[in-house]
Amino acid sequence: MRIPKGGRTWGEISKGLRGFEKASFMDPTGREKQLQHLYALSGTPELRAIxxxxxxxxxxxxxxxxxxxxxxxxxxxxxxxxxxxxxxxxxxxxxxxxxxxxxxxxxxxxxxxxxxxxxxxxxxxxxxxxxxxxxxxxxxxxxxxxxxxxxxxxxxxxxxxxxxxxxxxxxxxxxxxxxxxxxxxxxxxxxxxxxxxxxxxxxxxxxxxxxxxxxxxxxxxxxxxxxxxxxxxxxxxxxxxxxxxxxxxxxxxxxxxxxxxxxxxxxxxxxxxxxxxxxxxxxxxxxxxxxxxxxLGVEGYTKLSRKAMRMTMEFIKGVSDIPGLRPSTIPKLNFATACSLEIDMDRVKATLKRKGWLFYDQIGPRKTRENAIVAAILPDREEVYPRFLDDLRAASK
Ligand SMILES: Cc1ncc(COP(=O)(O)O)c(C=O)c1O
The missing domain is CATH 3.40.640.10 (Type I PLP-dependent aspartate aminotransferase-like (Major domain))
Structure with a gap:
């Protein structure tokens, strides 16, 4: 590839950037199935403006x-x-x-x-x-x-x-x-x-x-x-x-x-x-x-941090409610795991990946707590987790 000879217009460039954005799963559609984005800023227009x-x-x-x-x-x-x-x-x-x-x-x-x-x-x-x-x-x-x-x-x-x-x-x-x-x-x-x-x-x-x-x-x-x-x-x-x-x-x-x-x-x-x-x-x-x-100040951080933790606990409960699944630990901060001592998690992970879900894959021996799905829980993404849990339940049948 070479540097373009005469340079491009902003119109062309922004179109190119939007294409790359889509491929980076940063656009709203990609984000709908994204559980591995631990960096909390992206979905909050109010913070983005600052x-x-x-x-x-x-x-x-x-x-x-x-x-x-x-x-x-x-x-x-x-x-x-x-x-x-x-x-x-x-x-x-x-x-x-x-x-x-x-x-x-x-x-x-x-x-x-x-x-x-x-x-x-x-x-x-x-x-x-x-x-x-x-x-x-x-x-x-x-x-x-x-x-x-x-x-x-x-x-x-x-x-x-x-x-x-x-x-x-x-x-x-x-x-x-x-x-x-x-x-x-x-x-x-x-x-x-x-x-x-x-x-x-x-x-x-x-x-x-x-x-x-x-x-x-x-x-x-x-x-x-x-x-x-x-x-x-x-x-x-x-x-x-x-x-x-x-x-x-x-x-x-x-x-x-x-x-x-x-x-x-x-x-x-x-x-x-x-x-x-x-x-x-x-x-x-x-x-x-x-x-x-x-x-944000202390009040803003406190609100967001507590909300993230409450959502994390809900997620953990959601995992525990799925037959055969459990969290590897009770988390002290806002990422959560799903593992199984009975079900082959590699199969579950593969099914979820085929459905387009992106999550952290903790690799470990089969049917141990070390083999887990890891989800980042962000306070601005409330709608994502229940949908993921539904698909997780279906995938672990
Ligand atoms: C506990 C811990 N320390 C350090 C890091 C490294 O952070 P960074 O990716 O910003 O270099 C991470 C990133 O995941 C982490 O989980």
Whole structure:
């Protein structure tokens, strides 16, 4: 393929874009059978308008320039709001491009602080793949600790895995695909006792679960209010309702944040410090996140988060009502599973895929909880789930 010689008109281009949109399942028809879209913004015209506005103003801003005072101030405000939400009066940190970048960065900071070139990272077997990716990039050895029957990390086993060369412990608040929160307080104590860096990956839970406090879905502390936690990350582009690419990481103190930054070697002849993995940083992502957080406020987030959880519980009930089916776990956040100990789920999945349904396929041995359909439950998609449950019931006969 070649770049078109004379360029095309906007009319032609927009027609092309609409075609690609259809093929991406982002248009209203595709979305009717879409259960694997965990990024909550897309169907909400009201939020889209806010993001559009922020994008227009900050489209050509690069947050890596220290002259971008306005964007950097918005970033400080986003981080400060998140630190406050997660139990710190003065957290420091910055926005990243995604949960993957935040996780890798935490390992980079931990390794730098340990002053080792290598070392190990202790993490539960349900940790996100990006932490394994980080270990691979940074020459660290992942020590994978099996989880319990509820798909949660086992603090005693994690502690036994810590050795002299351990540079970090990582755990998850909202693990994939089981939607469970690891026992962060108990692991935090272990990190303190062994004086090891502890990162909490709360990519999904950091927003949603913070706004469930005091509700019927409340969960034990999982954030920076736990003393042993060194850093915590969560993605505005997930349950924060911001557009991609928007991740965020908050460090307990400045020293930890400094360890995550990288500055130019002197001989290159210019001064340039990047807080994360990427160089050019889109200012519009920061602006859009700032705009959404200010637009929704605590009340907006609380309403959406609780609605998402109520819908998740309804979905779980719907699954349990189907003969032979059950959820793999009772989720602590807004994704839910359907599995079976009697029926061949591979057959059920294939039938649903033929009908056009898109869902996450958790691959595991047949007739175990590990072989499951995973559905993202978004508060603006109420009409989708009952239709899916009807088809799920029919497919499992
Ligand atoms: C627990 C957890 N951490 C990190 C990530 C990575 O997020 P991203 O895809 O934004 O890099 C995910 C994504 O699914 C996740 O589930």
């Amino acid at each position: 993001v559009d506005g922020a994008f227009q103003i900050f489209l050509d801003s690069n947050a890596s320039y220290d002259t971008e005072h306005g964007v950097l101030e918005m970033e400080r405000e986003v981080v400060s709001m998140l630190a406050d939400l997660w139990g710190l009066s003065s957290g420091v940190g910055h926005m990243t491009s995604c949960g993957t970048e935040s996780n890798i960065l935490s390992l980079y900071a931990a390794r730098k602080l340990s002053k080792r070139k290598g070392g190990s990272v202790v993490l539960p077997s349900t940790a996100h793949m990006s932490l394994f990716k980080g270990c691979e990039y940074l020459g660290l050895k992942p020590i994978v600790v099996p989880v319990d029957d509820h798909f949660r990390a086992v603090p005693g086993a994690m502690e036994r895995a810590v050795t002299k060369d351990t540079v970090a412990i990582a755990a998850t608040a909202g693990n994939w695909a089981w939607a469970q929160i690891d026992p962060i307080e108990a692991i935090g104590k272990i990190a303190e006792e062994h004086d090891v860096y502890f990162h909490v990956d709360a990519a999904y839970a950091g927003f949603l679960c913070s706004f469930l406090k005091g509700s019927e879905f409340d969960i034990p502390p999982f954030d920076l209010s736990v003393k042993g936690v060194s850093s915590m990350s969560s993605d505005p582009h997930k349950n924060g309702y911001a557009p991609f690419p928007a991740g965020a990481i908050v460090f307990r103190d400045k020293e930890l944040q400094r360890a995550a930054a990288y500055s130019t070697p002197k001989f290159l002849g210019y001064e340039y410090e990047t807080p994360g993995l990427i160089g050019t940083r889109p200012g519009y992502s920061i602006a859009a996140t700032w705009a959404i957080m200010n637009y």
